[in-house]
Amino acid sequence: MAITPFQALACPLDNKALRRQGASWRCADGHCFDIASQGYTNLLPVQKKRSLDPGDSKEMVAARRRYLSAGHYAPIADAVSRAVLADHTAGQTLSGLDAGCGEGYYLRQLASAALREDRSLSLLGLDISKWAVQAAAKQDKQTAWVVGSNAALPVLPATVDCLLCMFGFPVYAEFARVLKPGGVLLQVDAGPDHLRELREVIYPTLKPARSEEAAAPAGFTRLSREIVSCRVDIAGAEQIADLLSMTPHLYRATAEGRARAAALTEISLTVDVLVSRFARMG
Incomplete structure (x- = not known):
């Protein structure tokens, strides 16, 4: 069995199927997207960016990897x-598909599992940060890696069996569009x-925890x-600083809070996450 790159990519300009031609991906209308030397493809057109360099910075990606x-x-x-x-x-x-794959x-x-x-798996990692995708592509040549946005996934409809959203920004309408009927959102x-x-x-102080279980998103069970x-x-x-830099708390904390974290030399932490599986309806 093998790990192979995902092939059902869509042109981010006209949503038509992309076909691999040498070191590029092309659609029927002639739009062309080159594969970078590191092995990834940028499918986030400049007109769809909200900033010049969206997503995690090069330094944040390095911290996350460490x-x-x-x-x-x-x-x-x-x-x-x-x-x-x-x-x-x-x-x-x-x-x-890992929608918001970070450094992979x-x-x-x-x-590996x-x-x-x-x-056998056919895998695609997507992130809005070019630095994250570049780092992922350098470490793994078996997976397809693209720069893109969850708001408009450059993926053909109903082509994905399983979609991962890891601590990310879910766009359920897009997830439902690219998942096959019965496909799983994790x-x-x-x-x-x-x-x-x-x-x-x-x-x-800490905000009170939510006790109720969120309902399944629209289009999913x-x-x-x-x-x-x-x-x-x-x-x-250094490791504590790396952890802080890969969480939203880096930006939410005050300067005083960040200074208290920076003064730590060791800490014992609780890891507590929810792994939810939803099936695409229809």
Whole structure:
């Protein structure tokens, strides 16, 4: 079995199918998108950008790579891989999209798990940050990597079996459009106790946790909900800074809160996430 690049890409200018021609992707109308030397393709036209350099910066991507490579979120990756492969029919190739892939950690872990279980996957990683996609492409040549936006996925309709949204920005109408009927959306969100100890350092008070379970998004039915919880020990100011830089708390915290975090040399943290599986209706 093998991991192969996802092929059902769509032109971001006219939504027509893209075909690989040498080192480029072209649609029937002649729009051409070159494959960069690192192995990724930019499918985010300048007119659809909200800033000159959207998404995570080069420094944030490097911090995320260092933190995830240390294995602190391996239990999350394992739970995601199990959930994806549970929907995999032996002998078939499952197409997967990570919408907001960052530097590719979760897709790399999924690919490794699939190969261990002798499964075939066709994978696409997409992120709005060119620095994230560039880093992902440098580490993995078996997956297709593209710069793009969840608001307008450059993917043909009904071509994806499983879509991952990891701590990201879900656009459910787009997710439903690209998923096959019965396809699975696997969404990972922070739970009420996620990184509580760090939040207690950087914020004067914590907001009350939401107790109710959110309804399934429009166009989907809920399949399952799993809580992944564990403890991680972070040693060194550099690793703590890496963690903070890959969370929204970097921007939400005050200067005083960030200074308190920067003074830490070690911290024991709760990892608490919700892994929700939804099926595309219709």
